[in-house]
Amino acid sequence: MNGVTGRMGHRQHLVRSILAIREQGGVDLGDGTTVWPEPVLVGRREAALHALAREHGLDPGNTSTDLDAVLADDSIDVYFDAQVTSARVDALKKAIAAGKHVYAEKPSATGLDDALELARLARVAGVKHGVVQDKLFLPGLRKLARLVESGFFGRILSVRGEFGYWVFEGDQQQAQRPSWNYRARDGGGITLDMFPHWEYVLHELFGRVRSVQALAVTHVPRRWDEQGEPYTATADDAVYGIFELDGGAVAQLNSSWTVRVNRDELVEFQVDGTEGSAVAGLRGCRVQHRAVTPKPVWDPDVPVTHAFREDWQEVPDNAGFDNGFKAQWELFLRHVCADTPYTWDLFAAARGVQLAELGLRSAAEGRRVQVPELTL
Structure with a gap:
């Protein structure tokens, strides 16, 4: 090891x-x-x-x-x-x-x-x-996979994902990630870190990624290392991606080490389909079926009194979940x-590296990039 x-x-x-x-x-x-x-x-x-x-x-x-x-x-x-x-x-x-x-x-x-x-x-x-x-072994994602396999969603339309948290710069408070994550020469950057995750999650649950359009940025250019010395961050600390999947579904996934958490878990995915929707995190998963979906009406002049979160039903564990x-x-x-x-x-891993590489190319060139199917 x-x-x-x-x-x-x-x-x-x-x-x-x-x-x-x-x-x-x-x-x-x-x-x-x-x-x-x-x-x-x-x-x-x-x-x-x-x-x-x-x-x-x-x-x-x-x-x-x-x-x-x-x-x-x-x-x-x-x-x-x-x-x-x-x-x-x-x-x-x-x-x-x-x-x-x-x-x-x-x-x-x-x-x-x-x-x-x-x-x-x-x-x-x-x-x-x-x-x-x-990520495939997280309880929330396993529940989500169970819903996909059962046909709960009908035709899947979209996947929305939010991942991230605030990683301290290292001056006033010690950073909770090692400094190499922010140096490109050491293989750092959130695109290379997270796009391989998103590739296998999307590939196994919803379909192969056919194209990617991404914006990778370095929001915090100056950080402090483990010895308290300042350094210039040369790798991206946030990336915003749009992925076209086989079957026509669209995934939008934001990954950031410069975001403060205002959600139930550090990562959440919302899946919307013609027959139902789900929101899954690390452990929990909530669903709303078409038959019990409320009928919101946009009216900015009237206070919102409807508790939308209460319309969702928790998916039971129905099994034991070990550490992923x-x-x-x-x-x-x-x-x-x-x-x-x-x-x-290692071949499955290569697909993740490919997506990260193409995501960075998309960000550098400012365009959508096709994702060729890999062969050995």
Whole structure:
């Protein structure tokens, strides 16, 4: 596990996924076999790795600052990467060449050519490969998928999404995201961070993205890093996108690290169809069917007395929902050990990188850009 001293690698992948899987006794393959993950922590700072291992009751001997030596160890089956994006491609290439199955945070690369090369290399090497697509496993999105599969919406007309929160600049209050996110040379920028998410959400729930029109901006050009030093932000901190989908639906998705939250959750999607609508967040999902839709009339001279939110019905859980990162880790481990089907691979990740790349091109050129269907 490379990059576990970082925020996502530590909290979501080590603690809430791998260690949680160990706490539950491993992953049951259903045939009497249990997969027991034994993490080897890899990073640049030996002291930090040792401290992390001791904190979680792991053997400090299972840590290393030498990735090449770890990849040469025949007892290691899977390489996981949660490094900064700019370091990911070279590390994944090394792991694939060493015959390791690979699993990585998204995006898999900063550009489409590298993303496709990784997918091709993994296919030729015959290794299993996967990329984190955690939003699909959120309770709210799983409820939304259930509605789509049931035909609740009728013909889907549009998808509206709002994601984001205020990331402090780092002067008066410490920033809650690392500074590399705001440096283009390090693979930063919210377009590269979020468009890969939106690609797989749109692709799996509503249809393939056929075109993108985006405006990517840097609203806050000056920030302060982890040492309290000011720096110039060279990557976008907000992007506003319009996506045309197969079937004719239109998606409008705003992503911003410079917005103050005035919604129920940090991300919300509204889906409108001919037969009904839904609003889904991280955990909750509310619906309104055509038969019970109120009939608003626009009249700016009369105070609004109707409580529109009360017209919506909460979708019940009807199932248990585990941590999304952990759920995908379990599926990937089953894929590696039992060859169960798995679709969220490096090729799927390349589609997300493609959308981010084309979104940035759209923003730079000020026009709508077609999204070609990818092939390996």
